[in-house]
Amino acid sequence: xxxxxxxxxxxxxxxxxxxxxxxxxxxxxxxxxxxxxxxxxxxxxxxxxxxxxxxxxxxxxxxxxxxxxxxxxxxxxxxxxxxxxxxxxxxxxxxxxxxxxxxxxxxxxxxxxxxxxxxxxxxxxxxxxxxxxxxxxxxxxxxxxxxxxxxxxxxxxxxxxxxxxxxxxxxxxxxxxxxxxxxxxxxxxxxxxxxxxxxxxxxxxxxx
Amino acid sequence: xxxxxxxxxxxxxxxxxxxxxxxxxxxxxxxxxxxxxxxxxxxxxxxxxxxxxxxxxxxxxxxxxxxxxxxxxxxxxxxxxxxxxxxxxxxxxxxxxxxxxxxxxxxxxxxxxxxxxxxxxxxxxxxxxxxxxxxxxxxxxxxxxxxxxxxxxxxxxxxxxxxxxxxxxxxxxxxxxxxxxxxxxxxxxxxxxxxxxxxxxxxxxxxxxxxxxxxxxxxxxxxxxxxxxxxxxxxxxxxxxxxxxxxxxxxxxxxxxxxxxxxxxxxxxxxxxxxxxxxxxxxxxxxxxxxxxxxxxxxxxxxxxxxxxxxxxxxxxxxxxxxxxxxxxxxxxxxxxxxxxxxxxxxxxxxxxxxxxxxxxxxxxxxxxxxxxxxxxxxxxxxxxxxxxxxxxxxxxxxxxxxxxxxxxxxxxxxxxxxxxxxxxxxxxxxxxxxxxxxxxxxxxxxxxxxxxxxxxxxxxxxxxxxxxxxxxxxxxxxxxxxxxxxxxxxxxxxxxxx
Numbered sequence: 260x261x262x263x264x265x266x267x268x269x270x271x272x273x274x275x276x277x278x279x280x281x282x283x284x285x286x287x288x289x290x291x292x293x294x295x296x297x298x299x300x301x302x303x304x305x306x307x308x309x310x311x312x313x314x315x316x317x318x319x320x321x322x323x324x325x326x327x328x329x330x331x332x333x334x335x336x337x338x339x340x341x342x343x344x345x346x347x348x349x350x351x352x353x354x355x356x357x358x359x360x361x362x363x364x365x366x367x368x369x370x371x372x373x374x375x376x377x378x379x380x381x382x383x384x385x386x387x388x389x390x391x392x393x394x395x396x397x398x399x400x401x402x403x404x405x406x407x408x409x410x411x412x413x414x415x416x417x418x419x420x421x422x423x424x425x426x427x428x429x430x431x432x433x434x435x436x437x438x439x440x441x442x443x444x445x446x447x448x449x450x451x452x453x454x455x456x457x458x459x460x461x462x463x464x465x466x467x
Numbered sequence: 468x469x470x471x472x473x474x475x476x477x478x479x480x481x482x483x484x485x486x487x488x489x490x491x492x493x494x495x496x497x498x499x500x501x502x503x504x505x506x507x508x509x510x511x512x513x514x515x516x517x518x519x520x521x522x523x524x525x526x527x528x529x530x531x532x533x534x535x536x537x538x539x540x541x542x543x544x545x546x547x548x549x550x551x552x553x554x555x556x557x558x559x560x561x562x563x564x565x566x567x568x569x570x571x572x573x574x575x576x577x578x579x580x581x582x583x584x585x586x587x588x589x590x591x592x593x594x595x596x597x598x599x600x601x602x603x604x605x606x607x608x609x610x611x612x613x614x615x616x617x618x619x620x621x622x623x624x625x626x627x628x629x630x631x632x633x634x635x636x637x638x639x640x641x642x643x644x645x646x647x648x649x650x651x652x653x654x655x656x657x658x659x660x661x662x663x664x665x666x667x668x669x670x671x672x673x674x675x676x677x678x679x680x681x682x683x684x685x686x687x688x689x690x691x692x693x694x695x696x697x698x699x700x701x702x703x704x705x706x707x708x709x710x711x712x713x714x715x716x717x718x719x720x721x722x723x724x725x726x727x728x729x730x731x732x733x734x735x736x737x738x739x740x741x742x743x744x745x746x747x748x749x750x751x752x753x754x755x756x757x758x759x760x761x762x763x764x765x766x767x768x769x770x771x772x773x774x775x776x777x778x779x780x781x782x783x784x785x786x787x788x789x790x791x792x793x794x795x796x797x798x799x800x801x802x803x804x805x806x807x808x809x810x811x812x813x814x815x816x817x818x819x820x821x822x823x824x825x826x827x828x829x830x831x832x833x834x835x836x837x838x839x840x841x842x843x844x845x846x847x848x849x850x851x852x853x854x855x856x857x858x859x860x861x862x863x864x865x866x867x868x869x870x871x872x873x874x875x876x877x878x879x880x881x882x883x884x885x886x887x888x889x890x891x892x893x894x895x896x897x898x899x900x901x902x903x904x905x906x907x908x909x910x911x912x913x914x915x916x917x918x919x920x921x922x923x924x925x926x927x928x929x930x931x932x933x934x935x936x937x938x939x940x941x942x943x944x945x946x947x948x949x950x951x952x953x954x955x956x957x958x959x960x961x962x963x964x965x966x
Contacts (some may be wrong), residue, residue, distance in 0.1 A: 315513060320619055327962050328507065347657075347962045365638045369588060369659055371577050378579075379948065380659045380960035407618060413688060421782070462961030 302440035306414065313410035314435045317391075317398055317418055318457040320409050324389050325431050333431070337379035337419040340391040340431070345382040345463065350403070353383065363421070380463075392415070414438055430460040472966065475778040506941075511599040516686075518567055519654040520963075522593025526569030527958075529557065530589040534660045534956050536572065537585075542767050545573075547638040569593045579877075583793030583825075584662035584953040590655065597622055597650040624650045627966065637964055659960035662953030665910045666927040668715040669731065669943035673759045673912060675722035678935030683727035684746075685714035687943040690873055695925065695942050700730050707780035712748050714943045718933075719757050731943070743774040759912035759929065761883030764855055765952065770798035770827060777801060779808035779830075779842070788825055790815040793851070796825035804834045804856075808842045833858035841866055846877045853952070855880045859914075860893045864922035867895075867905035869876050874926035875950040882909035889916060895922075903939075908947060910954070 271279070282367055321340065330343040349355060349362040356362045368384040390401045398410040398418060410416055414437040421432045435457075436450045476503055533555075536544035548555045554574040559646050561568045570592055577586040621628060627645045634640045637655070669685050670676075679685065686700045689710040700711035715729035721738035728746035734755035740747070773790055776783055779801055787797040804810075814821035835842045843866035846852045860879065869877040891914035904922030909930065916930035921938040927947050 301498065316619060319513070319516070323619075323963060323965065339926070345960075345962050347964065348966065361639070362635065364966075366657075369576060369657075369960065370588065371579075377660060378959075380661075409619075462958075 263283045266369060270436050299441070303439065307439050307441075307453075308317055308413040310412045310416065310437045310439075311455070312453040313398075313412055313416060314437070314453075315387075317410050317416070317435055318433060320400055321391060321431070321433055322419070322457055322459040326462050328461050329386060329463050331422050331429065331461060333420050333422045338393050338417070338422060340420045340422075342389045342391075343386045344389055346385050347382050349383075350387075353385070355383070389456045391418070391420075412437060414440060428460065430458055433459075477591075483930070486924045505920060509949045511597055512620060512622060515597040515622075515652045516654075517596040518563075518595035519593045519652040519817070519951075520656075522562075522569045522595055522734075523591045523654045523656045525559070525562070526557070526571040526593055527656055528593035529560065530571040530573050530587075530591060531658070531660060531956070531958060533557075533848055534587045534589070538765065538953050538955060539760055539763070543761055543804060548573075548839070552730060555736055557606045564808065565595060566594050567593065567624075576687070578794045579662070579949075581793060582662070582950065582952065584664070586662065586796075587660040587956070589658045589775050590659065591654045591658070592653055594651050594653045597624075597652060599876065607950035620652065620653055622650060623647045627653070629653060629655070639966070655964040656962075657964065658958050660956040661959040663949040663955040663957055664949055665929050665954045666908050666947040666951050668717045669713075669927055669941055670715075670933060671717045671719075671757075671759075671927075671929040672916075672931070672933040673719045673757075673929075674915075674932040675720055675724075676716065676718040676933045677724045677726075678933060679727045679941065680935060680937045681726050682938040683921075683935070683940065685716060685727070685941040685943065686711055686730035686862035687713040687945055689945040694872070697940075710945050713945055714941065715749065717755065717757065720761070727939075759931075760955075761913055762880060762910065762954070763827065764857075764882050765855070766826075767798055767829075769795050771795055772800070778803040778805075779810045780805045781807060782811070784811045784813060785826065786813045787815045787826060788833060791825040793825055796827040796851075796853070798827045798829070801828050801830045801832075803804045803832050804842060806835055806840045807835060808834075809845070810843065811845040811847070812850050812852050813847060823849050823851070825851045827853045828855065830854060830856040830858070832856075833861070835859075835861035843868065844877070851876050853878045853880065854881055857882045857884075859891055860895075862895060862922060864895045864905055864918065865903035867907055869906040872906050872925065873946075874908050874944055875947055877905075877907040878951060879907060879909045879911070880952065881909070881914045883913040889895065891931075892917070896920065908951060910951060 266431060277393055278419050291311050312325055319396060324342045324344060325372050328342040329345065332341045332401065333339065345407050346353070349365055349367060369380050372379045372381055387403050392401070396411055397408045398416060400407045400409045416437045418433060418435040423432060434458070435455045436453050438450050439453060485609065520760040533545050533548070537867050545555050548557050554572060554944070557571040559568055559570045560711065569935065571589055573587055573589045576588045579586070581892060618661040625646060627647055629637070630643055630645045630723040634642045669687065688695045688699065689711060692707050692710065696707075699705045699707050702708060705711075713731040713736070714729060716725070716729055716731065717734045718738060719736045721735060723733070723735045723738040725733060725740050725747065732749035733740055733747050733751050735753045737757040738753050740751050740753070771789070773787065776785065777800060781896065785799065791797045791799070802844050812826050814824040836859065840861040842862050844854070845868040849872045856879070860881070863892045867877070881893065884891055891911065893911055893914050893916045895918045902921050902923055904924040908926045909916065911928070911930045913931050914930045915934070916928060917934045918938050918939065919935070921939045925944055927943055
């Protein structure tokens with residue numbers, strides 16, 4: 260008996276199937292690999308940009324405080340910055356505000372004090388202190404004891420601030436770096452490539 | 468040949484293509500959403516926040532320029548501003564491609580009790596619109612309880628948060644919900660402008676300098692530490708030695724012929740100090756330029772005008788009825804000061820006791836007008852006299868009598884001629900080698916100053932060209948550093964209201 264083959268039910272040969280599976284596998288593999296790479300790349304870029312935004316935030320915070328600062332000092336490792344700023348707004352703990360609670364949250368009237376180096380503008384008899392420091396993976400801003408985390412990243416943000424004091428002016432130079440997550444082996448180059456620089460002048464430098 | 472369709476194979480490719488497009492679209496949408504959010508933050512919100520400060524500082528600069536005009540161009544100061552008492556408000560100024568806006572409120576918050584010079588406080592707000600979508604897009608992913616961006620960059624999307632929370636002046640008064648036309652960032656700064664007084668050196672010459680004579684010297688002391696003692700400058704162990712060598716001479720040209728000894732620094736503008744430079748105890752710096760602007764008569768709006776006398780002919784005594792103050796002195800307009808005029812200003816009395824009395828004269832003519840002029844001016848104790856004069860001053864050193872010995876109690880101000888071809892002069896020719904000197908200060912930025920003889924002088928001078936030929940002893944009182952009328956302003960304090 261002769262077997263008849265219907266065109267409609269004819270299958271693939273083993274060779275055809277093997278070739279098709281091979282090509283399909285390669286295509287699927289390429290797609291998967293590309294997908295994973297794209298995801299990794301996207302995550303890395305997203306993280307890089309997010310950390311960069313935190314760099315900008317640190318710089319903006321620091322510049323704002325240095326500009327209005329009276330005195331700035333930095334630690335030996337350049338990672339802690341202490342800024343003395345005018346006590347512009349009455350705080351709850353200020354003696355005047357204790358005597359008159361309505362003053363809390365209102366701006367002070369400036370006063371003039373004569374000093375050996377000339378008249379000096381003061382806002383109250385006390386000043387506020389702002390400290391920038393690193394705590395683990397976080398950058399902290401502490402104003403009169405109140406702590407605010409202004410940046411936190413697994414990318415290991417490191418701000419370094421140098422205080423430059425000249426005869427008639429004073430300014431701070433800050434550089435902030437981080438270690439991008441897609442860098443290999445924690446290379447120095449990959450960190451230095453992320454550096455953001457900032458310079459801020461003290462507008463109220465105290466002389467004498 | 469005709470191709471046959473295979474119905475069971477239809478649709479595979481289409482479904483695969485649609486799925487691929489779907490996946491790619493999802494990835495694209497995700498990327499776009501993240502990018503837009505980041506773009507909003509980085510390019511729009513951060514930029515607006517920074518630009519708002521630029522706008523505020525621009526407003527501060529505009530206000531500062533108006534404050535400077537109060538001494539440099541008094542008749543045009545605060546033109547176009549709204550005045551209410553001591554407070555002036557600028558119009559809202561919009562500028563730049565991004566429609567930044569700024570407005571400033573300036574008020575006098577303090578008068579120096581000794582000089583009467585006002586200090587100005589400038590409060591400025593700068594506003595920048597926030598472009599893009601109405602969403603914060605801020606990155607708060609640092610801690611569950613902290614929102615760094617929101618704390619730092621406050622954006623008003625629908626209402627002005629500052630007015631709603633603190634009131635328009637930030638003092639808790641008149642709080643209101645004020646809608647904003649478009650999302651915006653507003654930043655506020657406060658700056659203090661302090662007066663610059665003119666007598667920071669013993670002698671300042673805007674032009675050439677010649678003097679003071681081979682046996683002359685310039686030194687210094689501080690009057691609040693006691694009377695002048697000529698031995699202190701050569702006695703390093705003396706407690707006041709540190710104040711004795713600040714007899715600084717500043718020359719704004721290269722022409723600096725120094726004679727005698729300078730117990731202080733010598734500054735020139737590109738000059739080579741000649742002659743006895745070994746007798747200069749301080750620093751010689753030939754790269755210290757400065758600028759002097761012509762002096763205009765200040766506003767007398769707050770002064771107490773007294774009509775009589777209006778001329779000084781022969782012996783003339785002024786005794787004010789009230790002592791006045793540095794801010795509001797007794798003000799006399801003198802249209803004539805004769806060659807033989809002898810002016811004495813005596814203090815106002817109260818129950819038989821002399822009061823600290825403040826007097827300002829405006830002499831619209833010369834004070835003495837020939838080489839033989841010998842008009843005199845006498846200021847006894849308790850009198851603080853300022854003399855503005857439009858013309859020249861010619862007299863003898865011994866005719867300037869300031870009993871207190873404090874140079875700040877007798878101040879001369881030479882109003883610059885409106886015609887630049889007119890050369891104003893101050894000529895103090897003692898003659899005969901007289902050693903009788905005076906205690907006074909002179910601010911005469913466009914006048915040539917000449918002095919002869921050997922007078923002993925306590926004071927300071929700012930002039931155009933300086934010429935001295937005689938054995939003059941010039942003692943600069945360091946207390947004069949903060950004495951005198953404001954000749955300019957500088958910003959000495961900057962605070963940002965970060966609420």
